[in-house]
Amino acid sequence: MKAVFDERQRQHDPQFRLQDGKVIVNPDRPERVGELLKGVGKAGLVLTEAADHGMAPLAALHTPRYLDYLRNIHARRSALAAGLAEVVPGRIAPDRNVHYSYETEAQIGYHNADTSCPISAASWDAIYWSAQTALTGADLVLAGERAAYALSRPSGHHAYREVSGGFCFLNNSGIAAEYLRSKGHRPAILDIDVHHGNGTQGIFYDRDDVLTISLHADPAEFYPFYSGGAQECGAGRGVGYNLNLPLARGAGDEAYLAALDRALGQIAAFGASAVVVALGLDAHEDDPFQGLKVTAAGFSRIARRIAGLGLPVLNVQEGGYMQPALGDNLASYLGGLQGA
Template sequence: MLTIYSDDHHLHHGRSELMHGQLMPCFEMPSRADHVLQRVKDRELGQVRAPHDFGLAPLQRIHSADYLDFLKGAWQRWTTFGRDGDLLPSAWPARTLRRVMPTCLHGQLGYYSFDGGAPITAGTWQAAYSAAQVALTAQQAVQQGARGAFALCRPPGHHAASDLMGGYCYFNNAAIAAQAFIDQGHKKIAILDVDYHHGNGTQSIFYNRSDVLFASIHGHPEAEYPYFLGYAEELGDGAGAGYNFNYPLPAGSGWDTWSAALEQACEEIERYGADIVVVSLGVDTFKDDPISHFKLDSPDYLAMGERIAKLGKPTLFVMEGGYAVKEIGINAVNVLEGFESAQ
């Protein structure tokens, strides 16, 4: 299987995040992608290539122009204040406040964020831009006939909405790739999100559309991030009614429970008749993940890949979460090897 990867991800490295009342080193770190890349090479999964540059146009199909402009210029504006620490929001337009656009940097940062989990650093724009190009290059390989391709994206993307960053995510790489398939003539794309956390950004982008089906298996938002989206009754709206499927599961769920939800999601994708499947590949469902609470073990990821392969569709895998850094490469590549073995 072809892997697309860019070293530009090293340009983005947040210094700290708030967890349990303490500032801690960011769980989303460059070594995550490094471990996955090394495992790809060790297992001789296939060729590793650098991405092509498709420009901003494919990103503009998903993200608003004002959001892109803000993110591109935020760090330079921050440095004019003489600052060199991570740029993080401190206020958001919550329920009792108006969604107006302030003129100041911090106000705009809160407007374009839904949490404090997406620090902007000197290299964030380039890293996120390159991650989107990684996804688009892998998408091109599938479009041109590959049975499967792996976009080793970092930063991840599935929490990013059209004009919101959060949850370590800036550009929604899976959504950008799905839109590219639509723009290149496909009528039905399915996005299967297997990350522990609900892909709230992806859901919001396609919630009113029938040309992209979204199915997500995740920790129940009653108790798990992102808390405010990902419930089973969210089934789409307008033209998208009946094309959104959430499978929220309780903490402690193991392979038996999780794979039953996967089977339901795959059955919906089969009924839909998708031309292409895009997998938001998070492996933070692992039993030892430091910020998640499912109990999948490394061999389970082989079975996951095998079931996805049984859909019989060209498949693009887009890297999302996974924070047990020592095992992230094993688990991510197991999904890909399981998929490949089921030919």
């Protein structure tokens, strides 16, 4: 089994986040990469570099104006504010069904759901290569690998078609799934991050050619709060092609695995030919966000059940934050996938 990573992803080093009315250092630290690479090593995976697929696979999911914004907004804003370290919204658009303005401050408010996605001069390279890492993982699946791991950072599942949020800029898992679909696969996205994959749901909500499933802490009391309910099942052609499985906060291995079995049944019924796992490790009992109580051994059990589908599995890194067990949790999951 191979793992994909590009060193340029370390360049994104966000400092800004609001919490309880205070500015704190953003939890998406570059140091996460080192811990995850330790997990890759413990699992014995072969590390390979990401290949450049260009902008077209990104633009298959995200609008050109949004991609242009991500690539250029820091330089544009810096020209108006000398010494600017990071671009952070001072306002959030209350309604996006309005006239679109190319004025810098208006764009910043339009393209952000919250204040958790600051953009520095170095951020675009990391964002771009995070997506290219997921695409390279998809190439491995297309080449016949039964499983692959894409160490994508920053994460992606909170990113909508043209809105950043929750540390996410480009929807890496969605980009990989759409790429696989364009190459003849019938993909399902299985999101096992502790947070609901609201961006992924939003992008595919009215489609029936990609199945989207998310297991997560109940958004009634957990981020992203405004999406992820069990009643959200798709729209138009997509009705019945989106499944949310919210879990009570603090739920452990057995409750999680019971919900996972339901998800896997839906994937089988969909007739998926490949699974893209949005691999969050923040459901762990010691993760700083404290949403669920999955154990390290639980990640191995999760992986074995996913492998039991008998389908190619592309694992794209999502959440999982700084704590001593981060690398071990990844090694447990990858080991379970290989052992199965």
